[in-house]
Amino acid sequence: MKKLFFLISIISLLLSDVLAQDPQLSQYYASPLFTNPAMAGASRKIRVSMNARTQYTALNNNYRTAVVGADAFIGKIKSGIGLVSSYDVAGDGFLTTTSVSGIYSYNLELNREWAMNAAIQGGTIQRSYDFSRFVFQDMIDPARGPINPTAESKGLETVTVPNFSTGFLLYNSKMFVGAAIHNLLEPNMSFYNRDMDDPAFKLPRRYTFHGGFNIGLNKTRYEEDRIILSPNLLFMQQREFYQMNVGFYVKQKALTLGTWVRQTSNSTDAAIFLIGLRFPSVKVGYSYDAIISKAKQATVGSHEVSLVFEIKTKTKSGVRYNRKLSCPDL
Numbered sequence: 001m002k003k004l005f006f007l008i009s010i011i012s013l014l015l016s017d018v019l020a021q022d023p024q025l026s027q028y029y030a031s032p033l034f035t036n037p038a039m040a041g042a043s044r045k046i047r048v049s050m051n052a053r054t055q056y057t058a059l060n061n062n063y064r065t066a067v068v069g070a071d072a073f074i075g076k077i078k079s080g081i082g083l084v085s086s087y088d089v090a091g092d093g094f095l096t097t098t099s100v101s102g103i104y105s106y107n108l109e110l111n112r113e114w115a116m117n118a119a120i121q122g123g124t125i126q127r128s129y130d131f132s133r134f135v136f137q138d139m140i141d142p143a144r145g146p147i148n149p150t151a152e153s154k155g156l157e158t159v160t161v162p163n164f165s166t167g168f169l170l171y172n173s174k175m176f177v178g179a180a181i182h183n184l185l186e187p188n189m190s191f192y193n194r195d196m197d198d199p200a201f202k203l204p205r206r207y208t209f210h211g212g213f214n215i216g217l218n219k220t221r222y223e224e225d226r227i228i229l230s231p232n233l234l235f236m237q238q239r240e241f242y243q244m245n246v247g248f249y250v251k252q253k254a255l256t257l258g259t260w261v262r263q264t265s266n267s268t269d270a271a272i273f274l275i276g277l278r279f280p281s282v283k284v285g286y287s288y289d290a291i292i293s294k295a296k297q298a299t300v301g302s303h304e305v306s307l308v309f310e311i312k313t314k315t316k317s318g319v320r321y322n323r324k325l326s327c328p329d330l
Contacts, residue, residue, distance in 0.1 A: 022206050023065040023088040026272045026287045030306035033069035033084040036180040037119040038167035040105040041073035041080015046311040053304040064089045080105035099125040113172045121165040127189050128158040161187035175213035182206040206238045227252045241265050254278045267293040283308040
């Protein structure tokens with residue numbers, strides 16, 4: 001009966017885990033496709049971005065997330081294409097979530113100052129847990145520990161479902177505003193309950209709103225000597241949970257500094273600090289989330305690193321490119 005109760009408890013935790021929010025990044029503009037699919041092609045370059053995050057480092061079984069994205073702009077059809085993949089590990093690796101999706105974004109010039117991107121994203125999301133890594137009572141030898149086989153072990157369990165998202169951006173050379181909806185169809189992510197109408201087992205929609213603008217703090221004809229202040233905001237909601245990041249970047253030459261405050265539905269959660277370096281084709285960023293909520297002693301902070309490669313493309317004669325998006329980045 002004890003083993004049965006323990007097994008039921010584990011399955012209940014696994015089933016309830018689908019109610020948690022999607023993994024998030026602090027350097028959300030260093031991983032633009034993960035933030036909003038409409039940012040595909042926005043740099044007018046071939047771009048590859050990589051982010052790695054370890055959250056709540058005081059815990060031995062903390063959360064770890066990796067995101068890789070690639071995108072390019074095709075001027076002839078005024079469109080951006082992209083590919084983004086994420087991998088998230090919860091706890092000691094018992095539960096993992098992997099997603100892969102492609103993006104198409106269309107660029108529409110509204111007038112001489114304003115343009116808009118509209119995008120659709122489609123792919124798959126897979127959630128897995130390794131049942132063989134659990135330790136049950138009948139596995140434990142009093143002298144040598146968990147070495148005995150158990151009848152409860154099932155090995156690796158997975159569920160894979162299609163997933164779709166959409167987004168748009170409205171921008172000019174100095175400011176931008178965008179929105180995205182992820183998990184449009186709210187796929188059922190339960191390992192055992194395939195009741196498609198039960199909201200308890202669905203991956204809820206994630207709504208994102210973000211915006212910002214650039215302020216020149218000095219006057220110079222040389223772009224590399226300009227000091228740019230970029231206040232920006234990110235708001236996300238998934239069911240009852242929400243978070244809002246409010247802060248700014250300051251950029252000059254190869255250096256970027258940034259700071260934000262993250263407010264969640266429960267508390268003022270963290271202060272985020274960023275330092276970034278820019279080279280001709282490479283950008284490198286590091287950020288630290290300093291926890292300022294009541295969870296500080298138990299979780300400490302979170303580290304995140306980003307690496308972005310950009311390759312300039314040649315403009316073909318006779319092809320008119322719409323206005324380039326000017327938004328905060330490294």
